Amino acid sequence: MNKLHQLFGLAAAAAIAAPAAHAAEFNQVAPEKSAVAFVFKQMNVPIDGSFKRFKGTLSFDPARPAAGKAEIEIDLASLDAGSSEANEEAAGKLWFNTKSFPTARFVSTSVKALGGNRYEVAGKMTIKGKALDAVMPATFRQDGANGVFEGSFILKRADYAIGEGMWADFGTVANEVQVKFRLVATAAARK
Template identity: 60%
Template sequence: MNKTLVAFALAAALPFAAHAAEYQQIQTDKSAINFVYKQMGVSMDGHFRKFAAQLSFDPAKPAAAKAILDVDLASVDAGSSDADQEIAGKQWFNTKAFPTAHFESGSVKALGNNRYEVAGKLTIKGRTQDIVAPATFTPQGNSGVFDGSFTLRRGDFAIGEGGWSAFDIVANDIQVKFRITASSTARSTATSGK
């Protein structure tokens, strides 16, 4: 009787063990990086049109996950062409000297219920800061969606210099929201040696 139960348990677990999924292929058309800030107390938002991401995420091994993100700062969309040019200019992003923002994860901690804590280093305008971003992961067929957000302080990155370095008109805190959609590649754990 015990052998039957063991065989049944192994048979039930086998499909999950044999077809683990790893999410690596970013679907940029289904991904987004948005931001929200306050200008004179009024909430404003925008997004970036261009970014590149590298991802390696296996839900069974979250601690081994790796994420790298490069954002084209000149692709900012703040609602008008005048605002876009201002933000890309020298006092704000200074995209001629610093064309990209770079994030690289250092650790991913599973919190349970498809919630994670992603810690890493964010570099903007040559300045690097540690950030921690809570994120959720939602499998959707052959894809997975990572949603998360974190708050950066623009003063830490010299975003807004000269007369803009004070926070009376544009607040210091900027909330960054991201959605990264990636497709999975099923792999056989029996032959991978992992």
């Protein structure tokens, strides 16, 4: 579940930090072309999942990546963990508690260029009302008028109290969740 937050954070970080070959400002995430997914292990068996609804805004000029800003919000009730039973469980109080905490959010605070179209985006990840510092690696490439930000990171679900009570045992569900994202952002030409 923390993977989702990390994934959004990475997507936001990538959207903020990546340089482009053309003078353009990337300013809107296109969710229909983007994806946020995760992999966790339950009883040491990898389980894939994704979030179907998310949105993002950003301000990223490839000529000035350090000035970039991003905010990514994920609708936690849109989680798809492979079955309706798993989705209902994840929405419940012991996991995401979507009735009280319907969204996860990443808001960037800085972008650092690492070279080779690689970036580190720092910010605050908020899940279940808990805001923690997060640093996410991302890559960027230009695809026509769009910018494509991709990355993955490890989110520790216990940091956000995702999987409480009987689910707190890491032998049943591992603490580490790999979050993967691919964010496609549209660009507006510079005036």
